[in-house]
Amino acid sequence: MRQRIPKRYTVLIACTGRAPITLTVQPLLVLALAAIAASVPITWVGKVVYSYAHKNTVLTETNDELTEQAQDILQQVEVLETKIDDLQERAGISGQSSNQSNPASSDRSSTKMQPIARSQGGISPPADAETLLAAAQSQLPSLFQDLQLDVQPALEKTLDREQARPQGIPVKVRGTEISSEFGLRPNPFGRGYEMHAGLDFTAAYGSPVYGTAPGIVVKAGWSAGGYGNQVIVEHGYGYRTLYAHMSALKTTVGKKVDRDTILGYLGNTGRSSGPHLHYSVYHNDKAVDPKYYLE
Numbered sequence: 001m002r003q004r005i006p007k008r009y010t011v012l013i014a015c016t017g018r019a020p021i022t023l024t025v026q027p028l029l030v031l032a033l034a035a036i037a038a039s040v041p042i043t044w045v046g047k048v049v050y051s052y053a054h055k056n057t058v059l060t061e062t063n064d065e066l067t068e069q070a071q072d073i074l075q076q077v078e079v080l081e082t083k084i085d086d087l088q089e090r091a092g093i094s095g096q097s098s099n100q101s102n103p104a105s106s107d108r109s110s111t112k113m114q115p116i117a118r119s120q121g122g123i124s125p126p127a128d129a130e131t132l133l134a135a136a137q138s139q140l141p142s143l144f145q146d147l148q149l150d151v152q153p154a155l156e157k158t159l160d161r162e163q164a165r166p167q168g169i170p171v172k173v174r175g176t177e178i179s180s181e182f183g184l185r186p187n188p189f190g191r192g193y194e195m196h197a198g199l200d201f202t203a204a205y206g207s208p209v210y211g212t213a214p215g216i217v218v219k220a221g222w223s224a225g226g227y228g229n230q231v232i233v234e235h236g237y238g239y240r241t242l243y244a245h246m247s248a249l250k251t252t253v254g255k256k257v258d259r260d261t262i263l264g265y266l267g268n269t270g271r272s273s274g275p276h277l278h279y280s281v282y283h284n285d286k287a288v289d290p291k292y293y294l295e
């Protein structure tokens with residue numbers, strides 16, 4: 001017969017000559033206490049281990065995020081670089097010429113995208129966040145230098161030049177027509193041919209005449225050369241425009257004018273065979289065909 005496990009244990013502690021101490025304990029309680037005593041350090045060790053593992057995971061995740069951010073930054077640097085190249089081209093300065101004028105920027109081509117060089121096959125180990133960020137950091141100063149020293153001034157100059165370039169028709173009323181082109185034409189007042197150094201526009205007498213680019217009025221008055229009431233505007237970058245045969249003037253020498261400034265009114269003064277505006281464009285003191293400056 002199997003011996004039955006007693007439900008309780010009795011522990012007798014005896015000392016000679018004294019009454020014994022009797023302890024009655026339940027085996028389950030003893031086991032539970034032992035388990036608790038054992039589990040405390042195990043739980044602690046577990047917690048420490050888990051904490052380290054967790055920290056490590058967080059660090060790895062942070063590192064991954066940093067690498068991703070660094071790659072993003074480098075991509076943006078590359079976009080910026082492309083845009084700067086584009087701007088340089090539009091401003092009329094090639095990468096080479098800018099490098100000559102600004103030696104610091106020549107570093108850019110040599111360090112260009114080195115750390116994330118396009119793989120030509122094979123497997124290369126991925127660069128870590130630190131390397132990528134250092135690469136981005138090394139490229140940014142030369143990009144900003146390019147922008148500030150080369151691209152910005154060149155673009156501003158280009159914009160100024162574009163702004164100074166005459167553009168549009170000085171008579172804006174509906175039904176305005178070109179009655180005489182630029183170039184050689186039969187002399188309207190006699191025999192042979194004459195050089196017509198501008199365009200003639202016909203429109204209603206008294207129609208307002210506008211400047212075709214911003215500038216300063218350098219002449220406003222009667223012309224001795226047959227242009228009648230005339231205005232000449234200096235635009236800079238070698239551009240000058242002339243408005244002639246006007247019935248009245250609405251500006252004076254030294255006035256700053258813009259594209260929406262009325263200079264005078266269409267008329268028939270001077271050597272003119274009918275109401276019209278004579279309009280000339282000069283570039284570097286040479287009369288050019290205004291036809292190319294109408295749009």
Ligand SMILES: [Zn+2]
Nearest residue numbers: 198199200278
């Ligand atoms: Zn004319």
